[in-house]
Amino acid sequence: MGPVSRGGVRVGGAVGHDDYDTAVTDAALIDPDVLERVLSAALVGGGDMAEVFAEDTMTASAMLDDRKVEELSSGRSRGAGIRVVDGDTTGFAHTADLSEAGLLAAARAAAAVAREGDAGVRTVALGPPSRHGPGDRTPPDSVDKGRKLELLARADDAARASGDAITQVQVGCGDSRRRVLIANSEGLFAEDDQIRTRFNVVCVANGDTGMQTGYESIARTEGFEIFERFAVEDIANKAAERALAKLSARPAPSGEVPIVLAGGSGGILFHEACGHGLEADHIVKDASVYTGRVGQLVASPLVTLVDDGTVLGEWGNFAVDDEGCAPSRNVLIENGVLTEYMWDWLRARKEGRKSSGNGRRQSYQHLPMVRMTNTYLLAGTEDPDEIVAQTPSGVYVKKLGGGQVNTATGDFVFGTTEAYLIEGGRITEPLRDANLIGNGPEVLRRIDAVATDFDMTPGTCGKDGQSVPVGCGQATLRITGVTLGGTA
Amino acid sequence: MTEDLLELATSVVAQASPGEGIEVYATRGTDTEVRAYEGEVESLTSADSSGVGIRVLVDGAGGEGSRVGFAWAGSLDPAVVAATLADARDNARFATPDPDVVLARPDGVAATEIDLWDDGVASTPMEKKIALAIELERATRAADPRIRQVSSADYSDSRVEVALATTTGISSSRRRTTAFLSVDAIAGEGAETQTGTGFSVGRGPGELAPDEAMDDAVERATRMLGASKARSAHCTVVFDQRVASTLLAVVASALSGEAVVKGRSFFAGRIGETVAAAGVTLVDDPTDPRAFGAASHDGEGLACRRNVLISDGVLRMFVFDTVSARRAGTVSTGSAVRGGFAGTPSAGCRALLLAPGAKGLDEILASVGDGLYVQSVTGVHSGVNPVSGDFSVGAEGLMVRGGVLAEPVREVTVASTLQRMLQSVVEIGGDVRWLPGVAAGQTLAIADMALSGD
Numbered sequence: 001m002g003p004v005s006r007g008g009v010r011v012g013g014a015v016g017h018d019d020y021d022t023a024v025t026d027a028a029l030i031d032p033d034v035l036e037r038v039l040s041a042a043l044v045g046g047g048d049m050a051e052v053f054a055e056d057t058m059t060a061s062a063m064l065d066d067r068k069v070e071e072l073s074s075g076r077s078r079g080a081g082i083r084v085v086d087g088d089t090t091g092f093a094h095t096a097d098l099s100e101a102g103l104l105a106a107a108r109a110a111a112a113v114a115r116e117g118d119a120g121v122r123t124v125a126l127g128p129p130s131r132h133g134p135g136d137r138t139p140p141d142s143v144d145k146g147r148k149l150e151l152l153a154r155a156d157d158a159a160r161a162s163g164d165a166i167t168q169v170q171v172g173c174g175d176s177r178r179r180v181l182i183a184n185s186e187g188l189f190a191e192d193d194q195i196r197t198r199f200n201v202v203c204v205a206n207g208d209t210g211m212q213t214g215y216e217s218i219a220r221t222e223g224f225e226i227f228e229r230f231a232v233e234d235i236a237n238k239a240a241e242r243a244l245a246k247l248s249a250r251p252a253p254s255g256e257v258p259i260v261l262a263g264g265s266g267g268i269l270f271h272e273a274c275g276h277g278l279e280a281d282h283i284v285k286d287a288s289v290y291t292g293r294v295g296q297l298v299a300s301p302l303v304t305l306v307d308d309g310t311v312l313g314e315w316g317n318f319a320v321d322d323e324g325c326a327p328s329r330n331v332l333i334e335n336g337v338l339t340e341y342m343w344d345w346l347r348a349r350k351e352g353r354k355s356s357g358n359g360r361r362q363s364y365q366h367l368p369m370v371r372m373t374n375t376y377l378l379a380g381t382e383d384p385d386e387i388v389a390q391t392p393s394g395v396y397v398k399k400l401g402g403g404q405v406n407t408a409t410g411d412f413v414f415g416t417t418e419a420y421l422i423e424g425g426r427i428t429e430p431l432r433d434a435n436l437i438g439n440g441p442e443v444l445r446r447i448d449a450v451a452t453d454f455d456m457t458p459g460t461c462g463k464d465g466q467s468v469p470v471g472c473g474q475a476t477l478r479i480t481g482v483t484l485g486g487t488a
Numbered sequence: 489m490t491e492d493l494l495e496l497a498t499s500v501v502a503q504a505s506p507g508e509g510i511e512v513y514a515t516r517g518t519d520t521e522v523r524a525y526e527g528e529v530e531s532l533t534s535a536d537s538s539g540v541g542i543r544v545l546v547d548g549a550g551g552e553g554s555r556v557g558f559a560w561a562g563s564l565d566p567a568v569v570a571a572t573l574a575d576a577r578d579n580a581r582f583a584t585p586d587p588d589v590v591l592a593r594p595d596g597v598a599a600t601e602i603d604l605w606d607d608g609v610a611s612t613p614m615e616k617k618i619a620l621a622i623e624l625e626r627a628t629r630a631a632d633p634r635i636r637q638v639s640s641a642d643y644s645d646s647r648v649e650v651a652l653a654t655t656t657g658i659s660s661s662r663r664r665t666t667a668f669l670s671v672d673a674i675a676g677e678g679a680e681t682q683t684g685t686g687f688s689v690g691r692g693p694g695e696l697a698p699d700e701a702m703d704d705a706v707e708r709a710t711r712m713l714g715a716s717k718a719r720s721a722h723c724t725v726v727f728d729q730r731v732a733s734t735l736l737a738v739v740a741s742a743l744s745g746e747a748v749v750k751g752r753s754f755f756a757g758r759i760g761e762t763v764a765a766a767g768v769t770l771v772d773d774p775t776d777p778r779a780f781g782a783a784s785h786d787g788e789g790l791a792c793r794r795n796v797l798i799s800d801g802v803l804r805m806f807v808f809d810t811v812s813a814r815r816a817g818t819v820s821t822g823s824a825v826r827g828g829f830a831g832t833p834s835a836g837c838r839a840l841l842l843a844p845g846a847k848g849l850d851e852i853l854a855s856v857g858d859g860l861y862v863q864s865v866t867g868v869h870s871g872v873n874p875v876s877g878d879f880s881v882g883a884e885g886l887m888v889r890g891g892v893l894a895e896p897v898r899e900v901t902v903a904s905t906l907q908r909m910l911q912s913v914v915e916i917g918g919d920v921r922w923l924p925g926v927a928a929g930q931t932l933a934i935a936d937m938a939l940s941g942d
Contacts (some may be wrong), residue, residue, distance in 0.1 A: 066750050068586055070556075072579035075830055076572070077562040090531040096538070096563045106535075113532050145582050168751045204752055204875060211754065213875045252880070254903065254940035255720040285525070287639040287674060289681070367531060402870035404882070408639070408674050408683045411899050413882035415870025434880040435871035437901050437940075483717070485871065485880040485901025487938040 045114035061174035132319030138223030140175035162240035182324035190324035207247035214242030219458035252486025258394030264455025266400025267472025299444035309373030315458035323359035376473030380450025384476035410440035451476035493651035509545035539829035548585030592788035604664035606692025658789035675709035684708025715896035724859035729929030736927035745808035769843035779839030787824035840927035854891035
């Protein structure tokens, strides 16, 4: 199933509902007086905390494939999730019905887990709202659809002009405006208006050795104005060149080899090698190799790792997280020493501390959990070309695809989508796609060089069935040995 | 009970202007999810859901074909549905006219009646569902002294109803229930940690086998204790049922007619050719009620049917939805799939099964002699490319020595190309297990794969 909304709404309108706003307005999603009454109702059976998370998200996407504008799609998801926390137990219900009646019904469903019986009326008073608007970002719905389609056509032309071997091009663009409101029984009241824009190109090149693919994208927590800074032709050319380069690629080697990762090649290495393992939900359940290791050396001294939701415009940026907490710049590993985990409200409370602004959820239909934002390795001091020159043999990875980790064992994989052999300190032949496999703590210890050419890459992080936008970043670096899963 | 959904869909279709085609997909569902931890409910989610997806086709001038637009919303509120129709109409203005873009029309194939609904999902009291999750967690912790943590033990179920109507005369509805138990076990010995996941799936809570889920999780976690890297080698790889199901799902994406007509499948242009080892017969049959993906109707409202894709190693056909079929000069195979109300139809498989062999796991291991048994893989989305066929995944499992399982192995990869793997199938298990996803699980042995370790 795709995104599904919840609620008591039935065909025929047996349940009352508000007038549906078909246009986005700046009015609050839910009136503060209603929020206070709903939060009180959610705590009627007891419980330590009640929370309303309301969301109104409009998404639009367009795809050009096989030279045709195939599909313009637009979607609207609007509703609220209500959470009641009673000790270690959480009750959760959600509804697409934002009327007071709909919210009260959801509050009663969420409250069913509270076991104190009739706890009497608890008055909830919200503090002054912390409001964050779209700022000077261009709201997607203010941009003519025709202008978006022009971008698709320009990228298609550019990709096809890159070489006769380019046989297929798919160009997609999408944007979203996500208005959220979070209020809880502790008086927190916050709103955010998140605008995101993405653009991606996939090329297929056909040669004597079969077909190869190339992918490139940009994705920013900004509006349509990003296309004044980023030329879609550049994105298309990169995707096309990647596919073309691989036409002459030989099978990747197998076995343990030194790896040089190019700056901004994905940063997914840190996301998988240690990022997930530093999320407090895994830590408190002793389901991470990093449990109990704060203060210990867990990586090469060259590694200083930061998770930072405050980096304006990056894909994992926001003004408040999905629990209403402001993001922060959290240093997780400093000069190789583990300094901190990432926290959401629930796990922080268990340890008697504050959230680090890492409570996120895919939508109002999901419970929040600990998630990364923009996770990056601070740049080092070396020259990227020198790092390659000082590597007698190995593999140079220019672009990474996705990855996956088992946080309990630390074993993780990440895939290459553009890689070359290094021979005699020089980048030589292109290699076919393969996965690399390693163990987080082991690989982090094997980083022996970090350069200055830092760059970020957007990604979509999946955890427990929920997807959220994240950023990853790193400069060119070398790992002395990782197992490359080729066939040669 | 889906009548009101179909009525809603039909009422929107009735609003079509002359020269306009409309398809309405309306759905409603109820979900429950219980997670147990340390003998208590960690979280309990219970919610209703609904949504609508509308496609509008507008005739282009001069017979150049139709323009299509799509919009969706997470609500069946009449005002929302009306706004969604307006959005879809507006989106249609911008598409490229295409003579192959049409809505499905009834094709005379009768739908197979399949009962996918278990009243037990609705009638089972919440306390009983909670007890299932809590007992699964308790039993898993108690099963073996080396199990030192159960990071999650979940019960979940869902009821989904779908109705689909079009201006071309399609009118169908269907409903299904599913129930699911899963458990993640962590085994430890000294400083070492290994993990295993087990699950059980059924149409309702009564069909679930908690012991099976527990045994699977515990066995997978504990037998990996003491695992180390293996030496790089070329060897025969025996894939466990679950992994084999994942592999078939990847092959399925290359058998999609849409990928083929757009030049994104390594199978393109190879109908009639030998693409797999003799004895490999691959069938997609959603009318088989045992299949998790069983369905009476496809994502465009046509009857699902049995399609033989590969027969004794020879590629026979691809699966098509209506639009990709027209592009290929053929007709739909009743294989439209869609990702809920927020997705548009595309061609895909639902219930793949390899014609089973006679052997079970032990006999396959005995006949393979030496190789690697893989119990789970990682990085399928990052290391398998259904366009080029390149295949490289992280793997863990046990070495096979002298025809039996031997020492555990972790942090290795297995690699080849999908093309070569299909040609190198040496054993297909008779141990068919229907799993969540688009393919059955059966033990599968593939020769000459690259094992990458030290």
